[in-house]
Amino acid sequence: MFSLKTRKRTPVLRLDYLAALTDHFGLYQHAVFGVPDPRHGYTTDDVARALLVTIRHFELFGKPRVLQLARRYLSFLQWAQRPDGLFHNLFAIDCKPLDEVGSEDCQGRAFWALSALFASSCFPRELREPARRMLEKLAPHLLSLHHPRPIGFLLEGLRELVPEGAVPGVELSITECASIFGEKILRHYREHSDPLWRWFDEVLTWGNALLPLALFTAYEFTEDRGFLKAARESFEFLSSQVFMDGMFVPIGNRGWYRKGGKRALFDQQPIEAFWMLVASLRASKFYDPERNRRRALLSLEWFLGRNVHHLSLYDEATGSCADGLTPSGLNENRGAESTIVCLLSLLFAHKAGLSRVKAL
Template sequence: MTATTGHPAVRRWSTAPAPSFAHLNRMTDDTGLFEHARHAIVRREHGYCTDDVARGLVVASREPEPTEAVLQLAERYLAFLTHAQDAGGAFHNRLGYDRRWTDEPGVGDWWGRALWGLGTAVSRSPASWVREEALVAFSRGATRRSPAPHAMAFAGLGAAEVLRRHPGHITAAALLADAASAVGPVGDDPRWSWPRQQLTYANPALAEVVIAASQLRHGGPPLDDGLRMLTWLRGVQLHDGRLSVVPAGGWRRGAVRLRHDQQPIEVAALADACATAATVTGDPDWETGIRQAVGWFLGDNDVGTPMWDPATGGGYDGLTAHGPNLNQGAESTLALISTLQHARRWS
């Protein structure tokens, strides 16, 4: 795909930087990935969380030709996740800097994201020892179910990754089918083509898992359900042709929609979902959604400001009405890397 004229998001697409792991290295020690930073400096007192470590494993595993440093990150994140998992497949989420867990194992969002990270490692890591250990941990965790639709969606995305390498993995297929069912049916009203009355966080993941599940041989939902969700969601998040994602406070049907604070995780989730839709359908229009996500980070957003720091490689934590939140935590940096990985693939 080549596009160098027209809308600013299209022009910026041609100059998107390569994904940088510099700040991720800065945020990682021999235990795991720290959650927060003040500007670019790690805040050790906030410790680590499985949520972010799992996302770290996703982006490290997505690198087609990882450097030795990136492969070491993947190994470190995998070791963290296997340590976080209990014998029944649930996961701790929060580890203090003193290396003590501060919670009990559960099946919340962190369980789903852990399975997403493990599944991505199974599917994409070039290291056989990483793939093998990740499959053991994924298979244990995939026997569980969460009552939370987002957690199920994240887990389902991990199951879809496993099925790309192991098409006969029965546990993964069952999890993916259950994840799509957990999203729920889409309403008939074209003004709100969404299964719930409120948009919250990482919304595109719900549409993406339905699209992924439509490829199952048996029991998959209609592809059109997921595409209709994603088409509507992308449409309501465009403002004057640029991406303007649902803010951290969400948006309830019928309520006034606020513009801030916008979170990088929403942008990265949209890029992920559009990339999956483009792969499944072959429709190049979905590549435009990826371009818009890349453009958001590079400055084509409601404030017209870049959402990353080229000096550190870190992503800014949120877009406020007055500009970026200059803290560069793990979640925002991972969202930046993930989106730029798509830019490289689809450029």
């Protein structure tokens, strides 16, 4: 167990604010400070991530009230799925879809969450069976996804499905799917990587650590050392850009970091800390476990005050998370994505024995 001097007590994990963002239909996407803002409606992206929170929370702590949230989020996903199996992503406050079809990210996130629910033996069949049927409807579209991050979500979904031994509605084995998905991501890496820029694109943007994580996962299934080599190279390159002065400093979204340019320091977003935590834990399975678990802990501590402003984004009194760090301090709005990825970070850290949390 690691410890940091900046944090001496066990974080409290609350779902109060997540419940406050949730209404009869789904999960409000945005908030003004800590007040849900219904004007921006709902997204499948956020609801799928929220479903993951309820799954991990119930698996770890077994609190029955979490099942009610899970049921609400699953109901939303049923409504969001089109007859052809793909998902709408954007919904207005009147529950009507605002798009013809959701993004690849949306499809990938839905697959991950539904896979986790279907494969979670502690959930009742009345929730797992609808998840299985939705996965079967989505299955014909999985191999057509080609952007790296959505494929990363698919690989996380495959990991969830290992206990079931198969992907519902897919004839290929889980390992065969992982190989195909891994090769798609590896092609991006080979196209853009050079000795000074070990990356999948010409720019570092959002969810960066998800990309090497995906290749670690592909290696986990296939034992293809080409996946491991690229995963390690890209993860070390990313780590060299975002860990400095004993803290996690993610790439800012005001300009990102383009090859040959200068990296943006702000705004720093919670989603970066979450994916770095998960990727660091996964990397620790394959090499340098002490250093990579340290990276995971620093990523968690970013939420709790070990960051460039020395401010906690996570509010233990409510279970909410600020939307990021700006040049002047906190972005004090507390929307769905930020809160969800913070809760997931606490849950993943607890499960990995990285930092214990107290669930209330």
